[in-house]
Amino acid sequence: MKYYIDESGNTGDLIMTEENLNFSSQEYFTLACIGIEDEKLDDLESKINELKKKYKIQNKELKFGKTKHIFGKKIGFVLELLKLIEEDSKILIEIVDKKYSISTNIVNCLINPPYYQSEQSIEDKKHLHLILAQWVYKFVPNEFFINFSNISRTPSKEGLDKLFQDLLKIIEKTDNEMSTGMLGHLKESIDDYEIMKKESRNNENMRDAYTYFLPLPDYNKRGELIGILPHIASFTNLHARLNHVYGDNLSSITIQYLSQKTPSKPPSHESELPLNSQS
Numbered sequence: 001m002k003y004y005i006d007e008s009g010n011t012g013d014l015i016m017t018e019e020n021l022n023f024s025s026q027e028y029f030t031l032a033c034i035g036i037e038d039e040k041l042d043d044l045e046s047k048i049n050e051l052k053k054k055y056k057i058q059n060k061e062l063k064f065g066k067t068k069h070i071f072g073k074k075i076g077f078v079l080e081l082l083k084l085i086e087e088d089s090k091i092l093i094e095i096v097d098k099k100y101s102i103s104t105n106i107v108n109c110l111i112n113p114p115y116y117q118s119e120q121s122i123e124d125k126k127h128l129h130l131i132l133a134q135w136v137y138k139f140v141p142n143e144f145f146i147n148f149s150n151i152s153r154t155p156s157k158e159g160l161d162k163l164f165q166d167l168l169k170i171i172e173k174t175d176n177e178m179s180t181g182m183l184g185h186l187k188e189s190i191d192d193y194e195i196m197k198k199e200s201r202n203n204e205n206m207r208d209a210y211t212y213f214l215p216l217p218d219y220n221k222r223g224e225l226i227g228i229l230p231h232i233a234s235f236t237n238l239h240a241r242l243n244h245v246y247g248d249n250l251s252s253i254t255i256q257y258l259s260q261k262t263p264s265k266p267p268s269h270e271s272e273l274p275l276n277s278q279s
Helices: 038-054 062-070 075-090 098-111 122-139 142-153 157-175 178-202 209-213 230-252
Strands: 002-008 028-036 090-097 254-259 271-274
Touching: 002 230, 028 038, 028 098, 028 230, 038 062, 038 075, 038 254, 090 098, 090 142, 090 230, 098 122, 098 142, 098 178, 098 230, 122 209, 142 157, 157 209
Parallel strands: 002 254
Antiparallel strands: 002 028, 028 090, 254 271
């Protein structure tokens, strides 16, 4: 089985600015994965071409930005195409609300980081994380999201200290039944940060303490620092879901990534990635 992967939406890091509060009108990132047996490809292509002739679709590539006009009089083409693909393939989709993704990073880094935590079941940890992220999404103002985005790209001790103090003030001013609990979690994180600073001073193998409370950065091909990538988590989730579906039979699966134009990870344009080991 070969799975074809492509995305809808900007794959860059999640950055909010005053001029770009809605992520350039791309509030959501989508990564779709369609699995088709090799022997069905020619027949599927033939059926799609027949549909294009039926509805007089001239675009060689069925890219939404170039074919969105068909959602009017030619909506039948879309419905028949979806039915055709559904019958002959397996479909997995990851959809990311970009602001919510930043909210989860704020929780992971500042409110409930994975250090010095009490014993909890995995389900309890997941439930707590969801509650905290929803609170951040609803009550934390956009200005803080912007500051968090900027400091994630230019991490520093001074930047982290400002984030902690600003978030402390936001929670203290928010009249909500969960505010007390949020305040407790944040103060524990600040205490953990102080412990981490002492430990890092006495351990030359540790990074600077502030780096443990900001998103782990990476660098793009131009050497620019990038912070929060929805693409990586989405691809990882798809891989895990395929692992769950196929179990020990992953060696029979290949991913073909369609969007990258130069070699990179995930796989580059027209490259194939055999899933021959479980994740």
